[in-house]
Amino acid sequence: MFNRPSSFKSTAIKTIVFTMLVGIGLSGCTNPNTPAGQEGYVFEKPRIFGSGGYRGSLTGPSNYGVSLWRNEIINIDMRPNTYTENFKILANDDLNISFNFHAVIAIKSGTVKQVVEQFGAENWYKRFVRETFRTYVRDEVQKYDSVELKENRSNIADSVANKLKDYLIDSPFQINNIVVGNINYPEIVAKAVEKKLAAQQLLSEKETQKEIARKDAEIRIEEAKGIAEAQKIINTTLTANYLQHEAISAQRHMADSPNHTTVYIPVGTNGLPLIKGAR
Structure with missing residues (x-):
């Protein structure tokens, strides 16, 4: 039977152990990352080796990078x-x-x-x-x-x-x-508030109506003042001479009309036509 050298066996064992260690190491590697709008708190949980604790901070979006230690991360949303x-x-x-x-x-x-x-x-x-x-x-x-x-x-x-x-x-x-x-x-308060708002609305409407009525009264007073003033002016200007002037002007206007056949005889006082009063 062919026997392999002991050195060959030793190399094979070392290779297997190394491969296992690499596999274990890679399985323990991490790459913490932080998304946009957040900040990351990177820390290591103590294992066989390493002191553990805080490792650094990230501002997203970013990665901490692959680490042989099993680093972990707590991401905190910094946005409002x-x-x-x-x-x-x-x-x-x-x-x-x-x-x-x-x-x-x-x-x-x-x-x-x-x-x-x-x-x-x-x-x-x-x-x-x-x-x-x-x-x-x-x-x-x-x-x-x-x-x-x-x-x-x-x-x-x-x-x-x-x-x-x-x-x-x-x-x-x-x-x-x-x-x-x-x-x-509560329902009792809601109803009270509704009544208060309704009363305020009604009061507002009444105030508006009152203001309108006051304005209308002021307008009527001003109109009455205008009429009274006009009457006063008319009464002070209706003299005998003024009436005679107005009568003569009216007669002249009617006499100039081609369709007018009425004859006015100035037999009244100051040449005014006589007017028979109604019985």
Whole structure:
């Protein structure tokens, strides 16, 4: 039987071991990547070798590169996102009001390490912002009676936004906008609001009608003043000479007409025709 040299066997064993090690090594390689709009926190979980922990940050879209160590990544969305909270709160007049608040919050660029290590990574909103945000909303809403909420929604939103900005000033997070959503009143309040709006509308209509009537009265007064003034002028100008002048002018005009056959005999005072009064 042919026996292979022991050196050949040793080389074969080494080759097999090397191949296995390469396979194991390659299977442990990773290439962490971060999509657009996000930042990545690259870290290594400790294995047999290596200290583990934070390795670096990525700004998407990008890759960390192939690594012999099993690096992993936590990607955090840095873009502004809307966070909605629903409420059912007793207003200042002890009526239960349902509504929602919308907060648009973004994460400051380059802060992914701080977000992951200090604020709970993907859970940063629930851990650090949510309850404080809800507390500020409750505090502001309870300052108003239920019927005043809709009229003051912008004031409430501004106040909550300012408080939240102060709270987050030293954090990686920034408030872009705060908006009060739909406000739903209990049925009794909704009916009261409807009646109030209807009464205001009716009052507005009455004021409009009153203004129209006042303008009409002013017009009639001015017309009456004009008529009275005209009558006064006529009465002061209707003298005997003026009437004689008007009568002669009328007679002359009729006499010049080719179809006129009436003869006027000036037998009255100052040459005016006599006019027989009606019985």
